[in-house]
Amino acid sequence: MNFLVSGGAGMIGSHLVGRLLAEGNRVTVIDDFSRGRIDYLPSDHCRLRIIEFDLRKDISILKHDISRYKFDCAVHLADNVAGIKYVFNNQLKVWTDNLAINSNFFALVDGVVDFVIYAGTACSYPKALQTKIAEKRLVEDDAYPAEPESSYGMSKLMGEYELALYADQGRFSATTLRFHNVFGTNTEFSGEGAQVIPALCYRAATANYEDPLTVWGSGKQRRGFIYVADVIDAIMTAIAKKPSEDVIQIGPESSTSIADISALIVDISEKKLRVDFDLSKPEGDFDRLGDYSRARSALSWSPKVSLIDGLETVYRWIERKVQYD
Numbered sequence: 001m002n003f004l005v006s007g008g009a010g011m012i013g014s015h016l017v018g019r020l021l022a023e024g025n026r027v028t029v030i031d032d033f034s035r036g037r038i039d040y041l042p043s044d045h046c047r048l049r050i051i052e053f054d055l056r057k058d059i060s061i062l063k064h065d066i067s068r069y070k071f072d073c074a075v076h077l078a079d080n081v082a083g084i085k086y087v088f089n090n091q092l093k094v095w096t097d098n099l100a101i102n103s104n105f106f107a108l109v110d111g112v113v114d115f116v117i118y119a120g121t122a123c124s125y126p127k128a129l130q131t132k133i134a135e136k137r138l139v140e141d142d143a144y145p146a147e148p149e150s151s152y153g154m155s156k157l158m159g160e161y162e163l164a165l166y167a168d169q170g171r172f173s174a175t176t177l178r179f180h181n182v183f184g185t186n187t188e189f190s191g192e193g194a195q196v197i198p199a200l201c202y203r204a205a206t207a208n209y210e211d212p213l214t215v216w217g218s219g220k221q222r223r224g225f226i227y228v229a230d231v232i233d234a235i236m237t238a239i240a241k242k243p244s245e246d247v248i249q250i251g252p253e254s255s256t257s258i259a260d261i262s263a264l265i266v267d268i269s270e271k272k273l274r275v276d277f278d279l280s281k282p283e284g285d286f287d288r289l290g291d292y293s294r295a296r297s298a299l300s301w302s303p304k305v306s307l308i309d310g311l312e313t314v315y316r317w318i319e320r321k322v323q324y325d
């Protein structure tokens with residue numbers, strides 16, 4: 001089969017591209033390399049084509065090029081996504097970037113593909129449903145009435161909405177996979193663009209033996225972390241099954257506090273790091289948990305990789321990067 005993957009050089013994208021190629025498919029990646037890296041992708045692969053392009057820009061020449069090929073499926077992963085500090089400091093930019101990227105990508109694949117998978121986010125759920133320990137599991141329809149905490153969550157929800165308009169008008173069939181917090185290798189781990197697990201792994205890997213490991217916020221905030229390989233399984237199953245559901249959320253059965261994540265990372269590092277909590281820093285939503293009945297019924301999907309195995313893999317990858325890059 002022939003695939004078009006936007007954001008294919010990023011964390012989720014590079015793992016997806018690797019899997020698609022390993023299963024004998026052809027893949028075209030569109031990425032501006034603002035966060036993704038060419039070295040996350042297989043080098044000189046004869047079935048891989050890489051187009052460096054900023055999807056916020058005019059797509060007319062790219063559309064002409066893309067229209068010469070027939071794609072079986074497009075997976076839309078490109079967006080402006082990063083750590084919590086970046087998102088809260090750049091709300092307008094995140095909003096305008098993501099709306100432009102989504103509108104341009106959907107217009108690009110209109111008439112070129114039969115099936116589109118869009119990466120949504122659990123950050124799109126209303127803030128009011130995430131302010132205390134999760135008592136009720138969120139279902140897909142809980143995203144409305146919409147009031148996410150950040151422009152990131154809102155812009156991603158508008159992407160779901162725009163995608164559904166294309167699908168409703170019969171331009172292509174489409175599904176949003178709405179991911180909870182994904183972690184894995186092939187990601188930024190230092191600087192304000194890093195998300196919490198790679199950022200903590202990096203701080204632990206570069207800390208001296210008895211340094212403090214500083215965590216943003218109280219550490220009581222909880223997240224549903226899902227390892228990237230499980231996310232790739234969900235995408236591959238959605239490609240195979242083309243589910244009729246417009247949105248399916250993908251995440252772990254339980255949430256974990258950032259304090260517990262930090263303690264696990266300290267154990268993996270085998271250093272005697274003291275964990276400090278910086279209450280002056282933002283900590284985002286307090287907790288959220290998904291109800292994955294739809295993922296089970298539509299995709300027969302449930303996660304397989306344990307949190308500890310995923311953390312160990314990411315920590316060792318960052319440790320090697322720190323030592324050898």
Ligand SMILES: NC(=O)c1ccc[n+]([C@@H]2O[C@H](COP(=O)([O-])OP(=O)(O)OC[C@H]3O[C@@H](n4cnc5c(N)ncnc54)[C@H](O)[C@@H]3O)[C@@H](O)[C@H]2O)c1
Pocket residue numbers: 006007008009010011012013030031032033034035036037053054055056076077078079080081101119120121122156178179180181182183187195
């Ligand atoms: N990582 C998570 O925790 C998480 C959770 C929920 C949803 N998602 C969604 O999954 C998708 C992929 O996330 P990820 O973690 O792999 O992010 P990532 O930042 O690693 O990958 C995004 C890719 O998009 C590319 N990109 C950004 N702006 C672009 C532009 N203007 N034109 C072309 N390419 C551009 C980047 O270079 C990068 O390679 C995103 O849509 C994100 O919202 C991620």
